[in-house]
Amino acid sequence: MVGGGRGAFIGGVHRIAAAIDGEIDLVCGAFSSTPEKSKASGEDLMLDPSRCYGDYKEMIQKEKRRKDRIDAVSIVTPNHMHFAPAKMALENGFHVICDKPVTFSLPEAKKLKDIIANTGLTFALTHNYTGYAMVKEARQLIKNGLLGKIRKVIVEYPQGWLSFPIEKEGAKQAEWRTDPKRSGIAGAVGDIGTHAENLAEYITGLKITELCADVNRVVEGRVLDDDANVLLHFDNGANGILHCSQISNGDWNGLNIRVYGELGTLQWHQERPQYLHHKTTEGYQIYQPSVGKLSDSANAHTRIPFGHPEGYLEAFANVYRNFARTVRKRMNGEEPNEFDLDFPTIDDGIRGMQFVETVIASGKSNSKWVKFKS
Amino acid sequence: MVGGGRGAFIGGVHRIAAAIDGEIDLVCGAFSSTPEKSKASGEDLMLDPSRCYGDYKEMIQKEKRRKDRIDAVSIVTPNHMHFAPAKMALENGFHVICDKPVTFSLPEAKKLKDIIANTGLTFALTHNYTGYAMVKEARQLIKNGLLGKIRKVIVEYPQGWLSFPIEKEGAKQAEWRTDPKRSGIAGAVGDIGTHAENLAEYITGLKITELCADVNRVVEGRVLDDDANVLLHFDNGANGILHCSQISNGDWNGLNIRVYGELGTLQWHQERPQYLHHKTTEGYQIYQPSVGKLSDSANAHTRIPFGHPEGYLEAFANVYRNFARTVRKRMNGEEPNEFDLDFPTIDDGIRGMQFVETVIASGKSNSKWVKFKS
Amino acid sequence: MVGGGRGAFIGGVHRIAAAIDGEIDLVCGAFSSTPEKSKASGEDLMLDPSRCYGDYKEMIQKEKRRKDRIDAVSIVTPNHMHFAPAKMALENGFHVICDKPVTFSLPEAKKLKDIIANTGLTFALTHNYTGYAMVKEARQLIKNGLLGKIRKVIVEYPQGWLSFPIEKEGAKQAEWRTDPKRSGIAGAVGDIGTHAENLAEYITGLKITELCADVNRVVEGRVLDDDANVLLHFDNGANGILHCSQISNGDWNGLNIRVYGELGTLQWHQERPQYLHHKTTEGYQIYQPSVGKLSDSANAHTRIPFGHPEGYLEAFANVYRNFARTVRKRMNGEEPNEFDLDFPTIDDGIRGMQFVETVIASGKSNSKWVKFKS
Amino acid sequence: MVGGGRGAFIGGVHRIAAAIDGEIDLVCGAFSSTPEKSKASGEDLMLDPSRCYGDYKEMIQKEKRRKDRIDAVSIVTPNHMHFAPAKMALENGFHVICDKPVTFSLPEAKKLKDIIANTGLTFALTHNYTGYAMVKEARQLIKNGLLGKIRKVIVEYPQGWLSFPIEKEGAKQAEWRTDPKRSGIAGAVGDIGTHAENLAEYITGLKITELCADVNRVVEGRVLDDDANVLLHFDNGANGILHCSQISNGDWNGLNIRVYGELGTLQWHQERPQYLHHKTTEGYQIYQPSVGKLSDSANAHTRIPFGHPEGYLEAFANVYRNFARTVRKRMNGEEPNEFDLDFPTIDDGIRGMQFVETVIASGKSNSKWVKFKS
Incomplete structure (x- = not known):
């Protein structure tokens, strides 16, 4: 996870959404603007301190070298900090799920589309309300x-x-x-x-x-x-x-x-x-x-079942779950089905x-x- | 009443609205486009047949000569038939309450304002939702x-x-x-x-x-x-x-x-x-x-009291009741209070x-x- | 009307309910426990003072002798004052519509049923919520x-x-x-x-x-x-x-x-x-x-039409209207239809x-x- | 987890409720009545096959011997299967969270209370609606x-x-x-x-x-x-x-x-x-x-934040989270606070x-x- 350190609202939402269905494990992060804060946030989350990185660059570089490396990166920073980590993650082989709006500007969004196309990786955008x-x-x-x-x-x-x-x-x-x-x-x-x-x-x-x-x-x-x-x-x-x-x-x-x-x-x-x-x-x-x-x-x-209300977090989780299933199937050489693929993309x-x-x-x-x- | 014969929706609403508070009696009308239909409608309403007129002109002329003449005219015809009866009623000394929109066109509305001002009579417009x-x-x-x-x-x-x-x-x-x-x-x-x-x-x-x-x-x-x-x-x-x-x-x-x-x-x-x-x-x-x-x-x-829902007809009746109280007080030389005067006028x-x-x-x-x- | 003088809640409701459909005219009453109060209430209602009676007995006796006598009596007093006026009204040829509960006690209610049966007149009970x-x-x-x-x-x-x-x-x-x-x-x-x-x-x-x-x-x-x-x-x-x-x-x-x-x-x-x-x-x-x-x-x-909410008063009026139609038809020797007859009776x-x-x-x-x- | 295999409704609810806040990891289970089914269910959940046990007895005995043994057992079986696994888990040093009603009969419930008191362990009952x-x-x-x-x-x-x-x-x-x-x-x-x-x-x-x-x-x-x-x-x-x-x-x-x-x-x-x-x-x-x-x-x-509806699963998760925090603090020798302790117990x-x-x-x-x- 990039962003979502102590005090951020949307980071916690992404973490819960990822956790609900038991298909995603949060194992590392670059949560804040300083290494100290990032470590502290990771500690709150009971993560391995060695995987709480100072910034997203360090995270991507170090994770890339691990055997048990992550499969995907979740980006939950403010808008101006979406493009660069998304680009680097994709270019280093990580799938990406990113908060909206997708980038800081339209040209950035178009560039990102090209990068995704070139890498062939999966990119999801958390327009959660469609979940x-x-x-x-x-x-x-x-x-x-x-x-x-x-x-x-x-x-x-x-x-x-x-x-x-x-x-x-x-x-x-x-x-x-x-x-x-x-x-x-x-x-x-x-x-x-x-x-x-x-x-x-x-x-x-x-x-x-x-x-x-x-x-x-x-x-x-x-x-x-x-x-x-x-x-x-x-x-x-x-x-x-x-x-x-x-x-x-x-x-x-x-x-x-x-x-x-x-x-x-x-x-x-x-x-x-x-x-x-x-x-x-x-x-x-x-x-x-x-x-x-x-x-x-x-x-x-x-x-x-009926009468047991699901809410915002479950809808958000539907985006994460579909993204996860799509990624997993693609990594296993399987074809995702229409429900797996029902999440917002770079086109949205x-x-x-x-x-x-x-x-x-x-x-x-x-x-x-x-x-x-x- | 002008208009509101058999089959019309809003005429019945006006009649109920006028009746609810027992402050207005419907006693005559020119309900339809033909004398026969008008009579038939009057019969449905158990009115004196001699006061069911063939058209609004006859109604205004004949009522004017009666000792027990009406005090006010209610106009519930389609838009193009508002101005003429309103003008004639006012110019013959009858207060007027009229359905909306007030006239067929803006110039007509402005003319009507002048007529009202000249006669000094009371004019109400049934923007009932403010009731x-x-x-x-x-x-x-x-x-x-x-x-x-x-x-x-x-x-x-x-x-x-x-x-x-x-x-x-x-x-x-x-x-x-x-x-x-x-x-x-x-x-x-x-x-x-x-x-x-x-x-x-x-x-x-x-x-x-x-x-x-x-x-x-x-x-x-x-x-x-x-x-x-x-x-x-x-x-x-x-x-x-x-x-x-x-x-x-x-x-x-x-x-x-x-x-x-x-x-x-x-x-x-x-x-x-x-x-x-x-x-x-x-x-x-x-x-x-x-x-x-x-x-x-x-x-x-x-x-x-609370919990006993009032609805559309009571709101509509509030326009009629305030109009009636204003007319009655003015006819008695009294000053209507702020609640009496709370009904839509020619300015609306x-x-x-x-x-x-x-x-x-x-x-x-x-x-x-x-x-x-x- | 018997009861429903100044300050009473339910009397006003009955009057509005009776007025809404233009099928009933309130023309006389014994509204209160003293003749003075009764007159004052009648004045509020713009009734003929000579038909504002001191008590229900006077009302029934005097109305009975009028050519334009009333057809029916509405009883809106507290429970202990239902039976006697209902009995007297029925026995003098007036139809009765009465507030609920019908009487002070069960034996009174049963007696009233016999009286109704004997007179052959129409009796309605205002269980208004079924309206x-x-x-x-x-x-x-x-x-x-x-x-x-x-x-x-x-x-x-x-x-x-x-x-x-x-x-x-x-x-x-x-x-x-x-x-x-x-x-x-x-x-x-x-x-x-x-x-x-x-x-x-x-x-x-x-x-x-x-x-x-x-x-x-x-x-x-x-x-x-x-x-x-x-x-x-x-x-x-x-x-x-x-x-x-x-x-x-x-x-x-x-x-x-x-x-x-x-x-x-x-x-x-x-x-x-x-x-x-x-x-x-x-x-x-x-x-x-x-x-x-x-x-x-x-x-x-x-x-x-739809979307124009009717409320408590209209439901109450449905009881009055059906009662009025039944009375009118029976007085004219006609048979009331199933909708006319859909009002609560002495059996309720x-x-x-x-x-x-x-x-x-x-x-x-x-x-x-x-x-x-x- | 005891129970909650393929096709069961409440098992899945418990798993989500446990996962939401990232404070509990599901690592083993005896999910079904037969070892084969239990394994299959564990596979669905991407668990280590060696920790998908044939029945709760095996689970408790084997887990007890592991270094990375579980801290607590969740019981989600039908009522007649609550008491025995709860008893055994407690007597072998595991905290217990159990579906309701707590047992098959009142005497069982009273016995369970004694066992809990004797072991000094934490017991939670998932009366989730109070969450x-x-x-x-x-x-x-x-x-x-x-x-x-x-x-x-x-x-x-x-x-x-x-x-x-x-x-x-x-x-x-x-x-x-x-x-x-x-x-x-x-x-x-x-x-x-x-x-x-x-x-x-x-x-x-x-x-x-x-x-x-x-x-x-x-x-x-x-x-x-x-x-x-x-x-x-x-x-x-x-x-x-x-x-x-x-x-x-x-x-x-x-x-x-x-x-x-x-x-x-x-x-x-x-x-x-x-x-x-x-x-x-x-x-x-x-x-x-x-x-x-x-x-x-x-x-x-x-x-x-407001306007982002939480639902049934989050309320259920509140019971799990409070139970987890109480267990963790007690294991660390800390005193749980009043919010941690706000979950239903054996007394409920x-x-x-x-x-x-x-x-x-x-x-x-x-x-x-x-x-x-x-």
């Missing part, structure tokens, strides 16, 4: 035509944790998220807007073709956006809305999606992820994991970076619509 | 500063009843709603978009200053919009989103609003109108009629028509922002 | 076999408004509800337990055959019960639980029912009455008024009084099961 | 007096998975759950009634003193109960209801609790475990993990077995109340 069983179910139902032609998509991601300038009061997470040197050209749009974009395209199978964005810096003194409202057009003619915000005080982690088709709607709310709402003019059904006949995909991503990463660039550009433009290239 | 007790409560809480400065407003009004071209299959409501000759330049934007705009401005006390609209005709062959997504800017610097749709198959009458301020959010859903959600980073409260200490305004618009009607014109204009424009004048 | 459209739907679905054989019924009615001894602090409602001279042998069991019993038997079509009750007086100094937990056996072998309480601080008017059959469950909550939940091991549907194909009975008790009243007696007896007994006769 | 953060919060709030004196407790546990006689159709879980030779004297009462009893006593800090039970075998041909309704009395004078059922078709895993005190109520639903509802006559608050100021106990059992197990015996006895008795001894 939920009921998100899988929604995707399958739409693919099967339950809603008919898709007409409208509303995807929203309101959070409130940056409602006040807490980056000036020592909040570590807030510091780097609001810092263009570490986050890139976008704040909320990069951190959570990309999740919303990824979710909408994953569930519907559609692609955004153009958008019109109102990008805001609401808290005084902030350099990057903390709020954005975006009109969308999709490649099948559907329209949509995406909004993301980190100043929506009173919402916690409110990723929601509503997909409307000719024949009805599917609606899903991340904070109550076990429910998928299917409504039409004729009726209202709620689908839940293991209740009734669901898709093979939903079932493959559910661990326990590139679309995410393109989304960030397009939204930021649109926010500065007086023209109504800006094309979304990819 | 809910918890909407009143939200308005008061925001006025009192509960949320601090307002930063963001999301108001949505998805319906699905026009998902199919039912106007071609004999659905009377659908016929005139989709017909520019009867509805004016807008479909969904006029019918329900105006409710959303009115609700947002009523609750927040803010005014929309500019907007950017994506206006859609989704069902093939439709002349007027049946769907629109709109970015908003408000006069205090807040941003927002308004969307309204009648092709959101699977939503029924989903008027919802979320207001985000510096200090938290208030959220309200018309389909479960007894709950007002107040959320902050620190907690989550749900306010309900008669539970705990609410504003005098919410209490004045609640009839029964003019803003609504301006909203319609601005959204439709923006929908056709390639510029991002279009000013909302008033 | 909800989705309660009608539940009854029909069960009748049609949706759940298969019924196995278990859980009906609950927690309220919290008597959590403190407010009857000693001048709360008028609380005073008579906790006073055995006015309420009879039961407090909560009579006031709301009877609603729960009536609802369970109405929805399922089953009859309680025996029960085992834990009857409690929780607030110190109270003479009548304010809380009861009851085990139930039904005539088809199903088991059940009924609990009612007025000291469940934090619940408002929480009448809920869950019916479990071999094939699934139907669940309904009075505070969100528009939703009827149908769940099985295979799925979860929510039924709502006017969404999809519902029973004729549900449709006949719904006034407005007698079962309610029997329920009260059985629960109170069981509460005092050391035997486990006490038979419920009827 | 939820919001259950911890409820317990603390009640301890702190938020509700005043507790007056009423309603705890319910409806499931529907045994609505049909699936034990005759090869459902493995159903087979042993309905078999008195493997489950003991109770079916639903033992399997889930004990969870409800444990939850009620854990949250309130009260003890049940007597009860009155209606115990049912609803599905024809079943020997053990599949449904029970129970009236409760608590040691502070509070009353209550407990019902549990496995034939409540349409409920999934509906463990719910409502605690009413003088000052309000706390309500919690296992299927949406992140919400703790606090209602009073004055207001309605919903508490959630990490939103606002919660108890140290709730915080200590929450892993991720004994109360559970006493509950089973009392309910079954009451079900057969004609007396109303049966004392609950402990």
Whole structure:
């Protein structure tokens, strides 16, 4: 693991997600910016001190020489620190699983794609929200035509944790998220807007073709956006809305999606992820994991019987598990199946970076619509 | 009553709303387009046949000459038939309560304002959704500063009843709603978009200053919009989103609003109108009629104790009751109080028509922002 | 109207319920215990002062002699004042609609049944909760076999408004509800337990055959019960639980029912009455008024389109409307239809009084099961 | 691990719960009734084949001799197979964590208590539902007096998975759950009634003193109960209801609790475990993990920020983590803190077995109340 030392939030999440299914062992890491801190974090995790490295370079070089070397590297650092360790890991023969957004900028993301292609290794991006069983179910139902032609998509991601300038009061997470040197050209749009974009395209199978964005810096003194409202057009003619915000005080982690088709709607709310709402003019059904006949995909991503709620960590773990199974099969010369391969890749990463660039550009433009290239 | 004959939906709603509080008696009407149908409708309502008139002109002329003449006229016809009866009623000394949108076009609305001013009579517009007790409560809480400065407003009004071209299959409501000759330049934007705009401005006390609209005709062959997504800017610097749709198959009458301020959010859903959600980073409260200490305004618009749900008809009745009390007090030379006067007026009607014109204009424009004048 | 003067809660509810559908006119009353108060209440209601009577006897005698005499009497007094006015009204040729529980005691209820039979007049009891459209739907679905054989019924009615001894602090409602001279042998069991019993038997079509009750007086100094937990056996072998309480601080008017059959469950909550939940091991549907194909009975008790919530007052009005239609048709020599006749009668009243007696007896007994006769 | 081979549900849950926090490594097991199956299961789990034992006796004997021997044994077999492996593990120096109900019978449970006391080792019982953060919060709030004196407790546990006689159709879980030779004297009462009893006593800090039970075998041909309704009395004078059922078709895993005190109520639903509802006559608050100021106990059992739902597996993991920390500290000569020690023990197990015996006895008795001894 690269990053995720003491005090980091997402590092712990990755570790739990990797551990849940017993298919991955965390054995080494370069957890922090200094060797001392890295060792201390490794000690917390009861790791072999000799495998707690001072930085990612040392880790990759030394691990490469071990007989019991690691198979894959997990990268959980801030955005500006994704590309270099990913590149080095891949070029030294390690598979990579990386936090999102994939890189600091779009050109980096494209370069990374080439590297992955050249090495032939497996790369996963932790757009974890697509790991939920009921998100899988929604995707399958739409693919099967339950809603008919898709007409409208509303995807929203309101959070409130940056409602006040807490980056000036020592909040570590807030510091780097609001810092263009570490986050890139976008704040909320990069951190959570990309999740919303990824979710909408994953569930519907559609692609955004153009958008019109109102990008805001609401808290005084902030350099990057903390709020954005975006009109969308999709490649099948559907329209949509995406909004993301980190100043929506009173919402916690409110990723929601509503997909409307000719024949009805599917609606899903991340904070109550076990429910998928299917409504039409004729009726209202709620689908839940293991209740009734669901898709093979939903079932493959559910661990326990109905009424026993799985949550965020299990969805995150689904990304790790599928990545692990794909890596293991490929290392054994086997072919991963469609469920194994159901994890976000560098292509999702590139679309995410393109989304960030397009939204930021649109926010500065007086023209109504800006094309979304990819 | 003008309009509201057999088969009309909204006429019955107006009659119930007028009846609930025992302050208004329906005694006469011109219910339909032909004298025969009008009589038949009057008979259903057990009215004196001699007061079931052939058209609104006859009604106004004959009622004017009666000793027990009516005090006020209720207009519940399609949009293109609002102005003429309202004008004639006012000019003959009758107070008027009218369905929304107020007129067929903005110029008509402005003319009507002058007529009202000249006659000195009372005019109410049935933007009924502001009649809910918890909407009143939200308005008061925001006025009192509960949320601090307002930063963001999301108001949505998805319906699905026009998902199919039912106007071609004999659905009377659908016929005139989709017909520019009867509805004016807008479909969904006029019918329900105006409710959303009115609700947002009523609750927040803010005014929309500019907007950017994506206006859609989704069902093939439709002349007027049946769907629109709109970015908003408000006069205090807040941003927002308004969307309204009648092709959101699977939503029924989903008027919802979320207001985000510096200090938290208030959220309200018309389909479960007894709950007002107040959320902050620190907690989550749900306010309900008669539970705990609410504003005098919410209490004045609640009839029964907690846990006994009031609904759409009671909210609609609040508009009628306040109108009736204002009329009665003015007729008695008394001063209506602030609760009596809490009903939508011609000014709300003019803003609504301006909203319609601005959204439709923006929908056709390639510029991002279009000013909302008033 | 007998009772329902200034300050009374339920009188106002009855008046609104009678007014909503425009089929009943309130024209006279004996609203209070003194002629002065009665006149004052009548004035509030804008009634003809000459028809605001000093007491129910005067009202019945004088109305009887009028040409435009009333057709029916509504009785909304405390329990001990139901029998005498009902008897006199019936014996003088007036139909009667009466608040529940029907009388002060079971013998009175049985006598009343005889009087009704002898006069051939119509008598309705306002067990208003069976007036909800989705309660009608539940009854029909069960009748049609949706759940298969019924196995278990859980009906609950927690309220919290008597959590403190407010009857000693001048709360008028609380005073008579906790006073055995006015309420009879039961407090909560009579006031709301009877609603729960009536609802369970109405929805399922089953009859309680025996029960085992834990009857409690929780607030110190109270003479009548304010809380009861009851085990139930039904005539088809199903088991059940009924609990009612007025000291469940934090619940408002929480009448809920869950019916479990071999094939699934139907669940309904009075505070969100528009939703009827149908769940099985295979799925979860929510039924709502006017969404999809519902029973004729549900449709006949719904006034407005989907997504426009109707509430407590409309359900109450359904009892009044059906009573009015039955009376009108019978007065016109017509046969009321099955929907007209769908209101609670003296038989429901007698079962309610029997329920009260059985629960109170069981509460005092050391035997486990006490038979419920009827 | 003893038990939990291929096809078992709860074994997998225990493994995930143990893995989540990285504090426990599964290294050996006797997973099934035959050595072959046990090996196969171990292979699935990528364990060292030499540590996949034929039965628990072999496991304990061989592990005892290893230098890298295990510290603790997890027992996840059916009820009749708890006592013997627990006894042997403890007597050979291994700490034990065991599924519930603790043993086959009350006498066994009491014997086990003595063995634990004699060995001085740590024993945990996986009443996992008390592991939820919001259950911890409820317990603390009640301890702190938020509700005043507790007056009423309603705890319910409806499931529907045994609505049909699936034990005759090869459902493995159903087979042993309905078999008195493997489950003991109770079916639903033992399997889930004990969870409800444990939850009620854990949250309130009260003890049940007597009860009155209606115990049912609803599905024809079943020997053990599949449904029970129970009236409760608590040691502070509070009353209550407990019902549990496995034939409540349409409920999934509906463990719910409502605690009413003088000052309000706390309500919690296992299927949406992140919400703790606090209602009073004055207001309605919903508490959630990490939103606002919660108890140290709730915080200590929450892993991720607000809006990121944790579920059943994380609650289960809290029992494992606390057990692991207690064991580790005791092995290191340290004192576990109050959070480490917050897991169910043999005393909970004994109360559970006493509950089973009392309910079954009451079900057969004609007396109303049966004392609950402990």
